[in-house]
Amino acid sequence: MAKKVLKEHIINKDWCKGCGICVFFCPKNVLELDKEGKVFASRPKDCICCKQCELMCPDFAIEIEVQ
Amino acid sequence: MAFKDYIRERFFPHIWCPGCGHGMVLKGMLKAVEKLGIDKNNIVMVSGIGCSARITGYVDFHTLHTIHGRALAFATGVKISRPELCLIVPMGDGDALAIGGNHFIHACRRNIDITAVIMNNRIYGMTGGQYSPLSGIGKYASTAPYSTIENKFDIVKLAETAGASFVARTTTYHIREMIDILCMAISNKGFSVVEIFSQCPTYFGRKNELKTPTDMLNYFKDNTTPIGSKVKEANPELIERGVFINSSMPEYCEEYDKIVAKAKKNTEV
Amino acid sequence: MKRNVKFVQGNEACVEGALYAGLDFFAGYPITPSTEIAEHLSERLPIKGGKFIQMEDEIASMCAIIGASLTGKKVMTATSGPGFSLKQEALGYAIMAEIPCVIVNVQRGGPSTGNPTHVSQGDVNQARWGSHGDYAIVVMTASTIQDVFEVTIRAFNIAETYRTPVILLFDEIIGHMREKLILPEPGEIPLVERMRTSVKSGVDYHPYLPREDGRLPMSDFGGKHRYNVTGLFHDMWGFPSTKPEIVHGLLRHLNDKIINYAESICMYKEFELEDAEIIFISYGASARTVLHTVKNRRKAGEKVGFIELQTLWPFPYNIIRRKCANARHVIVVEMNMGQLTRTVKNAVEDHRKVFLMNRIDGLLITVSDIRNILRMLQGKGV
Structure with a gap:
């Protein structure tokens, strides 16, 4: 099976509460919290599309779209 | 159907605190329903009172938000009346096992086809962090400022002894396992109990040296182990996860159908 | 037949x-x-x-x-x-x-x-x-x-x-x-079936939006409309709300839908009220003794009457006030400490004419119990 390639991190900032679960459990250290405490993808190139963040986010605030 | 089609989006963001495990349980449930491909119109979700109970507001099923501890009794009435419907009853640990303890053991005993999901965060969150029957000894809570002295229930053993035909335990950290277990539980024809350790960083964590959601998730990772693993021999304190009971037993509604047949036959004579 | x-x-x-x-x-x-x-x-x-x-x-x-x-x-x-x-x-x-x-x-x-x-x-x-x-x-x-x-x-x-x-x-x-x-044969007594919604599947259904008459057409759980039911104050979709106008509106609706129809809900029976100087009000088992006594006293020429309540709540305030307007005394007969007597006192114009005749010992009120209070009110001594 072809390796998944990231298209985009779809982040719903209105729903994100900045708990940091996605940041902590990302195996490639792709995500960070911004000044307002909301998540953003600071190193999207490193993303391996494992979707751990999408699965664990308690707030349904992050989705991984693959190409 | 995308699993987001199962939520009532207009009520998001949900009311739970940052990092609360209940959102993860909600996601696990929806993923399980999506995987099983159950029609939204065939699912009735019944909840009680507490943080856990607010889950029914967020799902696009037939939803019944009831009174504290009695969700299983309401669900029993729905199920017996419409046995073809799929009944899912998410409950908190206080909801299910303190005020609702009696209904819980009797629902197990009847083996009625309902899936009970106990979102165990070991605390009463909605009212501000009082200890629950699942807190265990030596924990701090807003009603246990000098620490708790009460033993906790073992939900798995309780459900097993009371007669549930499917009993499992998992955690929010192990969300993939949670989805698989929920699929099995919902598919089981009988009373299914799934205990899910769910983090309450706001009240349980803060008072018990697990200050962040990730601390709590790591606690679940470090303190649990799959059933029968070798690690448990070395460290007996570890709590086992997985499916403890998955057996085929007479289900209440099916047995009642036989009673109806018997009653009708008797009157014909 | x-x-x-x-x-x-x-x-x-x-x-x-x-x-x-x-x-x-x-x-x-x-x-x-x-x-x-x-x-x-x-x-x-x-x-x-x-x-x-x-x-x-x-x-x-x-x-x-x-x-x-x-x-x-x-x-x-x-x-x-x-x-x-x-x-x-x-x-x-x-x-x-x-x-x-x-x-x-x-x-x-x-x-x-x-x-x-x-x-x-x-x-x-x-x-x-x-x-x-x-x-x-x-x-x-x-x-x-x-x-x-x-x-x-x-x-x-x-x-x-x-x-x-x-x-x-x-x-x-x-x-x-x-x-x-x-x-009775089936059909002799009319039965009311629940009013179901006529809103079609896929159309926005308001499970908690009452019609003008206060009635609420329902969609069965497991049917074509998925909605929320809660014990919290809720909006017309059944979702929790603390908005003052919603809380106020719902509480009014819950009360009005019964109170506004009190007269048609209330059932009672009346005996010999036209010229009654003493009216008994009773219900349940105690009403049996009262009815028996009233029939016998009427035969003896005493002007006594009787209202048997079959609906206790909503209480038929207007009916009781009207019926008791000309009575000299109203005697409420019940097997408690006067629970309905207080309500009857509120209903009649002059509460001083209302008396309680009760028993609270687990035994049925007897004819002589009622005779005794009658004699007292009639000035005949006990």
Whole structure:
């Protein structure tokens, strides 16, 4: 099976509460919290599309779209 | 159907605190329903009172938000009346096992086809962090400022002894396992109990040296182990996860159908 | 035509009435003196394809009938004093969520375990005010076995019409006494079926948006509309709300939908009121003694009359005020410390003419009990 390639991190900032679960459990250290405490993808190139963040986010605030 | 089609989006963001495990349980449930491909119109979700109970507001099923501890009794009435419907009853640990303890053991005993999901965060969150029957000894809570002295229930053993035909335990950290277990539980024809350790960083964590959601998730990772693993021999304190009971037993509604047949036959004579 | 006549207990007449009304689901828990209702329904319901379940307690029984009612079934539970106390929280839920259901309370002596095998009418005010918060409720009773049957059918009709719990407040004597019951043919007594919504699938359905007349067309759980039901104050979709206008509107609706129809809900019987100087007001088992006494006193030429209440709540204030306007004395006969007497005092123009004649010892009020108070009021001495 072809390796998944990231298209985009779809982040719903209105729903994100900045708990940091996605940041902590990302195996490639792709995500960070911004000044307002909301998540953003600071190193999207490193993303391996494992979707751990999408699965664990308690707030349904992050989705991984693959190409 | 995308699993987001199962939520009532207009009520998001949900009311739970940052990092609360209940959102993860909600996601696990929806993923399980999506995987099983159950029609939204065939699912009735019944909840009680507490943080856990607010889950029914967020799902696009037939939803019944009831009174504290009695969700299983309401669900029993729905199920017996419409046995073809799929009944899912998410409950908190206080909801299910303190005020609702009696209904819980009797629902197990009847083996009625309902899936009970106990979102165990070991605390009463909605009212501000009082200890629950699942807190265990030596924990701090807003009603246990000098620490708790009460033993906790073992939900798995309780459900097993009371007669549930499917009993499992998992955690929010192990969300993939949670989805698989929920699929099995919902598919089981009988009373299914799934205990899910769910983090309450706001009240349980803060008072018990697990200050962040990730601390709590790591606690679940470090303190649990799959059933029968070798690690448990070395460290007996570890709590086992997985499916403890998955057996085929007479289900209440099916047995009642036989009673109806018997009653009708008797009157014909 | 040969009538279908039975010789039955009040509790059995209640069962017959419920089945005639179309009962589909019963959940209960054994408690004296109501248990026969559960016993008979455990036998009768499955024959017609209905469901009976004995739950783990009275709370669970109340909850189970609410769940069953939501799926569109006609439901009932039966209990007595202590069990009725246990049901109060879930009863409040049924009021808030507007779930049609019938709750039978065959009264025994209280408080607490009290006097399980003896009669009392001590739950009259609990039936009205037992659950917390402001609400209106319908409470009905009967004094003969035939009336138990008919009032039970009416309870179902009112529950379905107004989407409300209806309480059947019988007592130990009525529950256990045997009398003739004439069973009508199907169709003789009209039955009310629940009003279902005509909103089509896929169209926005407002489960909690009452029509102008206060009625609320329903979609059954498991049907084409998915919606939320909660005991919290809720908007027209059934979702929790704390908006002041929504809280106010819902609380008004819950009360108005009953109170505005009080006159058509209330049932009573009257005897010899036209020229009555002394009017008795009673209900349930005590009404039997009153009726007997009034008939005998009339034969002796005494101007006495009688109102038998079959609906206790909503209380027929206007009716009682009108009927008692010309009476010199109003005597309320009941087996409690005057629970309805206080309400009658509020209803009549001059509360000083209202007296209580009661017994609270677990025994039925006798003819001589009533004769004694009559003689006193007539200035004949005791």
